[in-house]
């Protein structure tokens with residue numbers, strides 16, 4: 001009976017009256033704002049997926065491109081309550097049919113989707129100030145967690161891609177985690193806590209006026225898990241990895257450009273740093289110039305031109321065609337290192353003694369982590385991961401035997417895991433072979449160290465002998481000794497006189 005316009009006006013009036021007297025305010029977040037996609041809508045959807053989980057009756061499931069996880073979402077016209085700082089809010093997912101449209105340059109979906117946020121009027125300031133920011137941050141975190149991580153490399157040697165990017169990326173799917181990493185559990189815990197503190201430390205870094213970055217140096221013999229640790233760090237934090245190949249970088253400014261093109265929340269890795277650049281103490285005098293230090297000198301690069309070893313020194317001092325140590329130091333700790341934030345630098349080396357102390361100081365390499373040979377606690381982790389062995393499953397006699405020899409054997413986790421993989425079908429054989437290998441290695445090491453000790457003792461004796469022959473009295477020295485004695489006596493007499501005089505004066 002009523003014309004539609006009148007009916008629409010009446011509903012609108014009723015709604016307005018209702019909202020006037022209601023103690024709630026409503027915010028509509030539509031999927032498409034005009035013709036642009038509304039970022040907030042996607043963020044809310046993702047955020048709610050973490051709180052909805054699998055508890056609802058009817059949920060919508062999505063899996064985005066490049067995502068490694070399925071996310072749950074609210075179904076059409078469903079509601080969910082959320083609380084933030086003690087305030088309860090309600091989200092409603094509203095889906096309606098879109099009315100027929102005229103010609104659009106970009107066709108819109110047939111359904112009109114949006115979230116309506118209902119909050120108490122008195123809570124409005126709190127919600128608008130921080131809740132929506134919180135939702136955005138949380139959504140970003142979930143997105144990062146679900147998204148595949150990327151491994152970037154600069155192996156193109158400085159050339160840029162069509163978008164001006166010097167880095168090439170591939171999906172990063174390394175399965176190493178802190179659970180699979182065999183090392184002392186206490187040390188592992190410390191590293192994990194340090195990483196967690198770093199990732200949650202935005203306010204701390206701001207308060208203390210420090211750039212939000214942290215450096216780790218992983219050192220130890222080959223096969224002790226340095227690269228595996230980097231992968232575990234990336235998986236733990238959900239960061240991308242930039243694997244910087246220093247031998248592909250031609251000069252300091254190229255290094256800086258590479259740094260500028262890295263994103264936040266990433267780990268920048270330089271593996272085998274001692275092989276990539278000459279990193280002797282920058283205070284040492286250069287053998288070539290005599291005046292300038294290594295710090296000022298251009299780098300002697302590995303594998304450059306003359307195949308292996310450090311390349312030759314060019315006449316250039318930094319701005320030209322090779323990286324210098326100072327360039328690298330600026331890269332890790334200079335003003336440029338803080339473009340972007342939340343960066344972790346990881347350097348690895350087999351020879352820490354070769355590195356410049358300037359590179360090792362706190363602020364550049366904040367934490368030095370020694371990756372050691374396989375210890376008993378590390379072995380237990382490997383046995384559990386590779387053979388599904390718990391400590392109680394093993395015979396205590398065998399366990400004690402292993403405990404006795406494992407440190408002396410100096411076997412790397414890589415060697416141990418290889419042995420376990422080889423025998424993974426027969427657990428008993430794996431353990432017996434492991435024990436045998438450990439014993440024979442321990443014996444060999446002891447024999448070697450005994451021989452070395454003997455050699456050293458022999459050398460020491462020879463040196464002593466040489467010293468004795470050099471120190472043996474020469475002709476005329478007796479007279480010198482007598483003279484020395486006389487001199488001492490006169491000096492003592494003089495001192496006595498002085499004392500007497502002094503006493504007297506006093």
Ligand SMILES: Nc1ncnc2c1ncn2[C@@H]1O[C@H](COP(=O)(O)OP(=O)(O)OP(=O)(O)O)[C@@H](O)[C@H]1O
Nearest residue numbers: 180181182221222223224225226227228413414417
């Ligand atoms: N601590 C460890 N925990 C678990 N697995 C390990 C560990 N160390 C080594 N491995 C195994 O050995 C292999 C080699 O280890 P990784 O590449 O991490 O050693 P690395 O210390 O980086 O050696 P390099 O100095 O030669 O680069 C890995 O594939 C991993 O499976």
Ligand SMILES: [Mg+2]
Nearest residue numbers: 226227228271
């Ligand atoms: Mg490695």
